[in-house]
Amino acid sequence: MEQLALVQGDDAEAWAADAVLTIVGRPQRRVEGAAKVTGRARYTHDIRLPGTLHARILRSPHPRARVRHVDASRALALAGVRGVLHRFNTPKTAFRGEETIFREEVRFVGDEVAAVAADTEAIAEAALSLIVVDYEVLPHVVDLEEAIDAASPRIDEKGNVLDADRYERGDVRKEFAAADVVVEGTYRTSTQLHNSLETHGAVAVWDGDQLTVYESTQHVFGVREGLRNALHLPLANIRVLCDHMGGGFGSKGGIGKYTIVAALFAREIGAPVRCVLDRHEENVAAGNRSATLQRVRAAGKDGRITAIAHESWSNVGQARWVADPTGPTKGLYDVPNVLAHAHRVLTNTGSLAAFRAPGYVEGTFALESAIDELADGMGVDPLALRRRHAGSQVDPVSKMRYSLKRLVDCYDIGAEEIGWSRRARGGLRGSAPGLRRGLGMASQLWSGGGTPPAYATVHLNPDGTAVVRIGTQDIGTGTRTVIAQVCAEELGIDVRGVRVEIGDTDAPYAPISAGSLTVASITPAVRLAAKDAREQLLDVASGVLEVGRAELRVEGGAVVSRGARTPIAKVFEDLENYTVIGKGSRMPNPDDIVLKTFGAHFAEVEVDPATGMVVVERVVAVHDVGRIVDPLTARSQVEGGVIQALGFALSEERVVDKPTGRVLTSGLETYKVPTVRDVPRIVVRFVDVPDTVANNVGAKGLGEPPIIPAAAAVANAVANGLGVRIRHLPLTPRRVLDALAAAS
Amino acid sequence: MPTVRPSGPGAVDVELDVNGIRTPLHVAPHTTLLDALREDVGLLGAKKVCDEGTCGACTLLVDGRAVYACMTLAVACAGRSVETVEGLARDGELHPVQEAFIAHDAFQCGFCTPGQIMSVVALLRATPSPSADEVMRAVSGNLCRCGAYPNIVEAALAAARKGKERP
Structure with a gap:
């Protein structure tokens, strides 16, 4: 589909690879650092408005049931209860393609049935147990593979397996027939829960017909749009705010039902209403990474990969989209014959939400495991086999050229750092008798080129400080800091003189902070706004100083001409409150070039065949994401992505009880996110070559890339060390032992 | 229908020392x-x-020891000294652990940070020169979903090296 992008003005020339930059590319202290270490940073959970009421949600105890009747009279009689909402008294409020937030047929344990507003959270909680719901219990299915089975209860009249998305290039069937070696494997990944430490939640308050919502979100404008659709308000009447937020990892892309609950109660009762999920609600009803079943066939001939066929089934709950695991199979390697086929499978479990590189994490595990299996079958080093298909500068899907691709450089850097030449077929001896050691690697493909629209303003104050306003949000990645850097660099002032105002729909529009979009979408707009401000400043300075404009430049907070430095404050001194307001907008991406990010992870593991324990000792993470704006926060981003991937690879798994549909791992005691003890040595490297074709800053995104290949690299290292392939994540001791038993 | 009220005893008076300030409270015993x-x-x-x-995000100090505030009753802290992250900076100057957390980028979203910092502060008071292993033990009850762990350990060791931990 053609996209129309309306922009104003001209772009700035990209900073060249050899441009001398003094702030961009240098490590910075996070601009919000002091607020976060002192406890001063305010999150949605911390919003305290006078007279706030508290809302709690009644959730279905059944995986599937029809709500026949709700009796809230006893709840309403409880002192301190201010209102109850349920499907028989709630106005239609559109939510993600459904007409109402309370379904007639609840579809999973945890589905919203009713909500209570009360003076305190404890009273609201107590009132939930006083609501009497008459359920007609219906047959259910929660397991992915059972749901695929035609004998299982059908959740949707069209069946449980939907939306088959198919892609083909070349002739896979012919190549499989002609191949020297064909490998085939069935791979499984488990449902991963985001577990952002700040749970989903919102505080809503009305002032007449003006609605203000504080929400822990990755997209304030997305929340605004969701509220407009639900409540039919003009955009000017909605303001959404998110100052700091405690993690999202993809799950906080728009409004939740809690947002609508808070807004409806707040309007009805005339008081601010806070609706915040607890940890267990978060883990049943706020999204997840789909469990997948994947079949990959790969063929090799004459030392090359000739064909790959990849079919996938993803447990989406009731979602209307699927995080396609076959993306890497289509685009990562220059392989002439590819067949990809993705299915969406409905179950009576909580729906998926985007989770950091949705689909790509799961798909890369299956694809990269299969590539290693093929290399083994062909008797080729797996890295050597990948090299033969990684150098192409043309995207195999669109057939267009990449703006910049340094994947082979990533291989060189990573192989050197991990000591790939030590790798041996059948693995290495471990550090103690009986232990096995292995090396593995995997590649990463993701977008990350950013997109319009995004707009920014830069106010240059009379004292030479500046305020940047842009409606983006800092989800913890350091967005405020890179904005300040780019603004200060372009404007020619100290980075500490820049204040960054974000997380507010009254600021200029910026896209969702997800999908590695942020840096490449917003910093080019910030740069143009700062450039506009600088040019206006020079116009004024030329008049004030009576020096030709062409002879002036801004440097270190001063207007500099030959031999003279005039601080910006001095230039403005006699102009009273003269304020320069620069504005900038993100220019469109080139339309005949493909923007992607690349990388490779190398892992060294030690496995104990007696206990099944896998210990990851070292991960080398190398990424090609264009210019690194802040090496300090970039390294943090990669370490964090690797650690989250290790959870996915080794310990994280949502367990659902099949007879009752209940999530048994909804707390952090049973659901195992990595702790400090689980962290290996992580070596981070960047190719760090600016992508001057992509945008005027030369940077691309880095949120997704570091979570994509680590699990696959670990799985390949385990297979190398043990000589046995485990095709089911996470690689728990049980699965390792079972695989060893099956192999012997 | 009769009005239903939550059961249990009513609120009681209790006085805590919070960051050096006598703080009277009127709270339910639970x-x-x-x-x-x-x-x-x-x-x-x-x-x-x-x-x-299960996560450590509410870690603070009671009589100098790191505790989970969600697992501690307010009434059980009567007359005891409670220290929170808000009490660490003095006269506008950050505590060395806070300073080290910024310098080493030991957080991303920052939601676990107050708890991590309090765990490290408790460690450094008891063990001014900890090993990396001791640091890891001290913060092993503090989850960080962003995965700032390597930098948290670095920050704690750096703060210890500066040796400026105040009693």
Whole structure:
């Protein structure tokens, strides 16, 4: 589909690879650092408005049931209860393609049935147990593979397996027939829960017909749009705010039902209403990474990969989209014959939400495991086999050229750092008798080129400080800091003189902070706004100083001409409150070039065949994401992505009880996110070559890339060390032992 | 229909020493220290992430020892010294652990940070020159979903090296 992008003005020339930059590319202290270490940073959970009421949600105890009747009279009689909402008294409020937030047929344990507003959270909680719901219990299915089975209860009249998305290039069937070696494997990944430490939640308050919502979100404008659709308000009447937020990892892309609950109660009762999920609600009803079943066939001939066929089934709950695991199979390697086929499978479990590189994490595990299996079958080093298909500068899907691709450089850097030449077929001896050691690697493909629209303003104050306003949000990645850097660099002032105002729909529009979009979408707009401000400043300075404009430049907070430095404050001194307001907008991406990010992870593991324990000792993470704006926060981003991937690879798994549909791992005691003890040595490297074709800053995104290949690299290292392939994540001791038993 | 009221004994008076300030409270006996601080005192640094002692985001010090505030009753802290992240900076100057967390980028979203910092502060008071292993033991009860762990360990060791930990 053609996209129309309306922009104003001209772009700035990209900073060249050899441009001398003094702030961009240098490590910075996070601009919000002091607020976060002192406890001063305010999150949605911390919003305290006078007279706030508290809302709690009644959730279905059944995986599937029809709500026949709700009796809230006893709840309403409880002192301190201010209102109850349920499907028989709630106005239609559109939510993600459904007409109402309370379904007639609840579809999973945890589905919203009713909500209570009360003076305190404890009273609201107590009132939930006083609501009497008459359920007609219906047959259910929660397991992915059972749901695929035609004998299982059908959740949707069209069946449980939907939306088959198919892609083909070349002739896979012919190549499989002609191949020297064909490998085939069935791979499984488990449902991963985001577990952002700040749970989903919102505080809503009305002032007449003006609605203000504080929400822990990755997209304030997305929340605004969701509220407009639900409540039919003009955009000017909605303001959404998110100052700091405690993690999202993809799950906080728009409004939740809690947002609508808070807004409806707040309007009805005339008081601010806070609706915040607890940890267990978060883990049943706020999204997840789909469990997948994947079949990959790969063929090799004459030392090359000739064909790959990849079919996938993803447990989406009731979602209307699927995080396609076959993306890497289509685009990562220059392989002439590819067949990809993705299915969406409905179950009576909580729906998926985007989770950091949705689909790509799961798909890369299956694809990269299969590539290693093929290399083994062909008797080729797996890295050597990948090299033969990684150098192409043309995207195999669109057939267009990449703006910049340094994947082979990533291989060189990573192989050197991990000591790939030590790798041996059948693995290495471990550090103690009986232990096995292995090396593995995997590649990463993701977008990350950013997109319009995004707009920014830069106010240059009379004292030479500046305020940047842009409606983006800092989800913890350091967005405020890179904005300040780019603004200060372009404007020619100290980075500490820049204040960054974000997380507010009254600021200029910026896209969702997800999908590695942020840096490449917003910093080019910030740069143009700062450039506009600088040019206006020079116009004024030329008049004030009576020096030709062409002879002036801004440097270190001063207007500099030959031999003279005039601080910006001095230039403005006699102009009273003269304020320069620069504005900038993100220019469109080139339309005949493909923007992607690349990388490779190398892992060294030690496995104990007696206990099944896998210990990851070292991960080398190398990424090609264009210019690194802040090496300090970039390294943090990669370490964090690797650690989250290790959870996915080794310990994280949502367990659902099949007879009752209940999530048994909804707390952090049973659901195992990595702790400090689980962290290996992580070596981070960047190719760090600016992508001057992509945008005027030369940077691309880095949120997704570091979570994509680590699990696959670990799985390949385990297979190398043990000589046995485990095709089911996470690689728990049980699965390792079972695989060893099956192999012997 | 008769009005239903929550059962249980009523609120009681209790006085805590919070960051050196005598703080009288009127709370129900089952009120956690975390809720008392967040809802009654207005100290919002300690975070409620799990409310069941599984994440460490509400870690603070009671009589100098790191505890989970969600697992501690406010009434049990009567007359005891409670230290929160808000009490660390003095005269506008950050505590060395806070300073090291910024310098080493030991956080991303920052939601676990107050708890991590309090765990490290407790460690350094008892063990001024800890090994990396001791640091890891001290923060092993503090989850960080962003995965700032390597930098948290670095920050703690750097703060210890500076040796400026105040009693």
